[in-house]
Amino acid sequence: MLRLSGITKTYPTPQGPLRVLDSVDLELAAGESLALMGESGSGKSTLLHLAAGLDLPDSGSVELDGQRLSALSEPARASLRRHRLGLVFQQFHLVPSLSVRDNLTLQARLAGRDDRAWTDHLLARLGLDGLDDRYPEQLSGGQQQRLAIGRALAPRPQLLLADEPTGNLDEAVADQVLALLQTLIDESGCALLVVTHSTRVAAPMGRRLRLARGRLLEPGR
């Protein structure tokens, strides 16, 4: 469902152009889970941004279900993100002025797919039932990340893209969140691409790849 072919991306820096991704090829099938590992600055977040259509590659192509993202206009890419992708960030990026329920349904409402039964189910599965009138600042870090995962899953996306989803949590809470993420992914049948530097996060994924200096390596190399 997701195909990246020959992706190259360069950023300008005061010291000259910096090649972040170099001829990267990657495929992800429907329902598959993949962990993309690498050190800081290895280019994994850039790859995630390209996969989400937040940015465009210098060369190569990103295709989602056969649709080439660079051929789409900005509003069309935004629409694709709204309807078919779910995004989870390390910093959660919840809306502080919206309640737990409103945060959870934000993307679903943007996509015009607000389903109350599904929202209630998600709230219960995330352990946030009874907290739906609270605001993000009244939640713990673990609860906030669970809410962010719920927001990404609420519009029933085909692909979930997660950037260091447990990077801000302690190990115990991170394990809980990860387990929950895995369960919900299995239940919903959507594909998952996680970028992380943690082997604990990568371990339960169906496939693991490593990114180093902008090039994709087999794990262990």
Add this chain to the structure above:
Amino acid sequence: MSAVMRTTLATLLSHYRPHPGQLLMLLLGLWVASALWSGVQAINASARESYARAEALFSSDLDHVERRDDAPLTLDDYLALRRAGVPVSPVIEGELELADGESLTLIGIEPLTLPGGTPLARQDADAASLRDWLLPPHRARVAPDSLDLARSDARLPPLEVDSGLPPATLVTDIAVAARLLDKGHRLTRLMIAPNRRVDLPSAFVRTSPAAPASPGQLADSFHLNLTAMGLLALVVGLFIVHAALGLALEQRMGLLRTLRALGVPGRTLVLALGLELLLIGTLGALLGIVSGVILARLLLPDVAATLDALYDATVSGSLTLPWHYWVGGFAITLGGLVTAGASLLWRASRVSVLALGQVQAWRARLQRQLRVQALVGGLLLGVAALLWWQLGSQPGQRELALGFTLVALLLLGTALWLPPLLGGALHLLTHRLPGRAVLSQWAVADLQLQLPRLSLAMMALLLALSANLGVGSMVGGFRLTFLDWLDQRLLADLYVRPPADQAGELHEWLRQRPEVDTLLPTRQAETRLIDERGEASPVTLFGIAPEPILRRHWPLLDTLDGREAAWAALTREAAFVNEQLARRHGLEPGDVLRLKASRGVVTMQIAAVYPDYGNPRGEIVLPVSRLAARFDAPPGTLGVVLAPTQAREQALDRLRGALAQRFTLLGDAAMIDQQALKRTATEVFERTFAITRALNALTLGVAGLALLTTLLAQAETRRAQLAPLWALGVSRGRLVGLQLVQLVGAALGTALLAIPLGLLLAGVLVAVINVAAFGWRLPLHLFPGQMLLTLVLAALVAALAALLPAWRLWRIPPRQLLQEFAAE
């Protein structure tokens, strides 16, 4: 509305739920900006409506019939013309003094001969109403806003309301008007329909009416001045709006990026922000316009009195607002909001979805913006200097609009320079502070960081302070000059206005009185000044007696060969002209005046130009004897100078008593002592500038609000910056003190720039705006007290604005400060 737009808008608006103060400040900014602007415009719209009614009444396109020998028209002339088959209609016009000192313009018409379709004739008159009009007790028509005034006079016939009439105007049958105005058989005008081609008897001539009785350029200038003040308030208010919007956007930068990541297109996001602006703008404009109307209701009586006293323009004391006032008020508020918000919408449209939380990038952009600001500010000041030089090199060509452009350029240019100047001053201070003054060093460095956020509020403060100082200096200088001028012009102890038939006798009687030292008779007449192209314009002739006391004190601005020579020339064949007339016609001592007199045209040389503050008209001064002989001017007010005595008051009382006993002097206006006259003149002066002072104070208040808005809106961010200091052992009280010192310091720095700017502004007002608007130039006075007051006001406004945020910081529980670390 699509689901994306609906959800985006709701999410954006949800920001104000935890930040109600920000929304309140946004609305407050819009409210005050719109209220002051709308208030001024409501006053202007009402005045213009009054002028329009007057113009509609007096600018009928009927022709006039006059006597060839310029003699006043009488009933006999009317009868002779009618007998000759000329369909003329007579009109009598005059001022009717009411018992309480007010007056009404009374117009007497003859409805049976009045050509149809003229504004003076009632369009819906039927036979019954015509009968009521013609037969005793007759009828009189009056505008609704002057009904109460007319009702107070029992001499008037039963009143009918006519909304087409201008304020303070009464139309009635000619017989009633002749009786009330004591006109006898004299008529003011004979009118004839322009399309009636008839041969006139040889003694008469047909003329087209002169320009309508519009309030003229001077009253327009007054309204322009009001508009400029309103605009200043609008601009300062929009600074608040810009500051509040900027902070709301800055705090929502993360939210905007999240929304983009969740699939909201950039265009939708900008559209939603625009819609949010529109919603808030509509609410603010509504609040502002309603408050503006209330403000105008409060100020209108003073404005009407000023326009009447200064420009002879009658304005209704009640508000009449046309539809375009409401639409205009809305448009200007929303337009201002869009202007204030445009740069923010642009920034929102450029939000990079990848740069989540890049505060540093935003700061770098701000630094670039500051550099551009300084460059644009310098450019504007350069243009201002060129414009001033240009205006200065073309005396008499001073356009009011160019004057206001110069003011705007000066204000805006300096305001743009303020943030870089403050930044530079802080940078210098950082290097001058001793190493051990750790907290002071932190305070200066911290203020540098705060500057981008504070700069807009400080710019608003700069504008308000300099306008306050500039206008204050101009008004203060005007006040000094005016009072001085009053002392020079009002030399008699008592002014007596006798009926025409007693004037000679009264003059003789006063001459015999031992307590009287000098008599200063005056006369007044209206005539026309003929310029080089042969065009005639109306001018007032004022006759004075060139007695030694007058020659000693009467102020002169310019003479041909000095004071003595000027007075000597006046007693021969020369004349003096007032400054207004000289500027309007480009006249100077030595030039020759051509005046229409009762027997042809007379010429006389200008011996001097004199100041004549408060008089909207061009005036020529001649000796009374010459005025009486050549222009048939009737006797006017007689000034009585008492002989020097220890008991002036008793002597004055004795003379007043004797005068009242011996002569028939009707009404309070017939005998006025100097003190009362000065008191009235000073009251008129104070009232004239009451509105200026009110708007000035309000503008300063608005600037204070801009500062408060900024401080409240950034209070949360500040807490995160102050918490580490608290953790390091600086008490909350000390932190509050530091905050106050920082703000008062920044405000004082702003005031130091506001002082030269205010003085420049006063210079432009005195040398350019006043000359263009009123026709006279005042000397520029500098008031060190007012400069000091500017510094005090700046410190006070800053301290007041900082009080609430400081109090909140002081009361903050330590638990909340600890949370700042948790959030970090």
